[in-house]
Amino acid sequence: MPKALETLVAAGLMSSLIFPVYAQVKAPILPGTGQSVQYDTEGKPLTASESSLYTGQDASFEATPLRYQDNGDGTITDLNTGLMWQKSHDTTKRNLTDSIAVVEAMTLGGHDDWRLPTIKELYSLADFDGELMKPKSGKESKPYIDTDYFDFEYDRRRPFAGAFWSSTVYIKGDVQNFTQHGGLQGGFGFNFADGHIKSYETGKFFDGTTIQKSDNMFVPGNYVRAVRNTTTLYDMDYVDNKDGTVTDQSTGLMWSKSDSGKRMNWVEALEYAETATLAGHSDWRLPNAKELQSLVDYEKVDFPAIDTTFFEVTPSQFESQQDSYYFWTNTTQGDFKHTAVYVTFAQAWSKKNSDATEYFDWHGAGAQRSDPKSGSPSDYELASEMASDYISIDNWVRLVRDAK
Incomplete structure (x- = not known):
């Protein structure tokens, strides 16, 4: 390194020790979830090579660290x-x-x-x-x-x-x-x-x-x-691409305009995304937890909590837990690794305890909870004195890919 440049670098380092240096971010990027391990339906760690059904998990993608x-x-x-x-x-x-x-x-x-x-x-x-x-x-x-x-x-x-x-x-x-x-x-x-x-x-x-x-x-x-400070990441600046997809210019993500049209468990959702070819693209995936939550419209006063001028919604009513509009992510929930994260785009149903029978919108549209990855809801009865979430297991999917 030239001596003059060496002197400038040394001076810059000394200055940073005396005065706090605040990073300037010109183009904000949606952070990843930090998840580094893939898990099977029982919550056991696995590698991507063990089953093609798990290649779409959060940890299998190189997200922004x-x-x-x-x-x-x-x-x-x-x-x-x-x-x-x-x-x-x-x-x-x-x-x-x-x-x-x-x-x-x-x-x-x-x-x-x-x-x-x-x-x-x-x-x-x-x-x-x-x-x-x-x-x-x-x-x-x-x-x-x-x-x-x-x-x-x-x-x-x-x-x-x-x-x-x-x-x-x-x-x-x-x-x-x-x-x-x-x-x-x-x-x-x-x-x-x-x-x-x-x-x-x-x-x-x-x-x-x-x-x-x-x-x-x-x-x-x-x-x-x-x-x-502020960020433009969550401006929800949408463009309808007129091919069944919507691009969010804030995050740089492309989304399927329609939801999956049917519910499915997590393993089925991973495969659904893996085999999708919407608008001629073959790199669709389940969104990770932060990607999916970026779509939630928390300022909207009615259900569903998404901009329906751009996105199409299958359900016509949101009145009970049977109408739950929960969407799968590819992110495993850390405390209970046999479950995966979902985000609610309508009521987040729960009841007072496992013995209660009446469900309420306990957590709100835009909540992030988790469901077992497969099986039947009756296999996962909760015994808790706290609020007990409605177990769905079969949830909705909205596909995502990186916009090029």
Whole structure:
């Protein structure tokens, strides 16, 4: 290296040690899920060569790796999205209103424009090599976030309660089964302990009335991880290609305009995508969890939660769990590897416990849950004192490929 250039490089390195260097991302890229292992229907690891049915799994594709820069001042820059994040998180759980106030008062890293992330921004941090282990297992849990860059602390009393707020409020309806003031208002969060999106009680009723102590209702609250900067990744800038496909210019992904027209289990869904030749293309796949969630229209006030001016939808009603509009991804759920991730484009049905019979929109359209990869729902009865999700197994498919 020429001596003059050597001097400039050395000066640049010295400067970066004195002053934080914030990465500039000119063209944001949708991050991958971080999933690195493929699993069979029983949750056992396998290699792509063991069966052609598994070649379409998340880990079989070279997705964009999770890439971050530690700015040395308590902030982390995502080199894919261009968003700047709070490295640590406050270990106090608050309702949504109080959380917004705390974030707006932050001056971390010399910046005063911190905010709560949208649910799509928050989900961009998800790392699906995570796994929440049962205390009795003696094994160490791994959060659904890159702990080489981000700090994370499990709730000591309830390790599974690791949800973080987003700013995205559920506007399509109330959640759970309360009737007072129009029911409960839900706000979306991602649980970095167990790897799910759901709506949580914000601390308000659906009509905007604040829940008071006299209402005798427990609002558990969530953590926060603040963000700043913006990204165009989630603009949903669609183009109808007039050949049965739609391109999202925000993410660079091409989608099938129609859904699969029928339900199928996960193994069938992988094969359906593997053999698809829509619009003359043979490289269709099941979307990974982040790709599919990028399609959710959280601002739409009715079902389904997708832009129906561009995308066609088979069901004509969304009234009960039998109408569930759940879509498969190619991503295995880390805690229960015999299940795969799905994203809901209508109600996310659940009930109070396994003995209850009535299902409600417990988690909201745009939630991310998981279903067994194959078999019958009766094979997977849940015995839980918590909310018990509706088990579908046969779900819908919307194909994706990289737009060239």
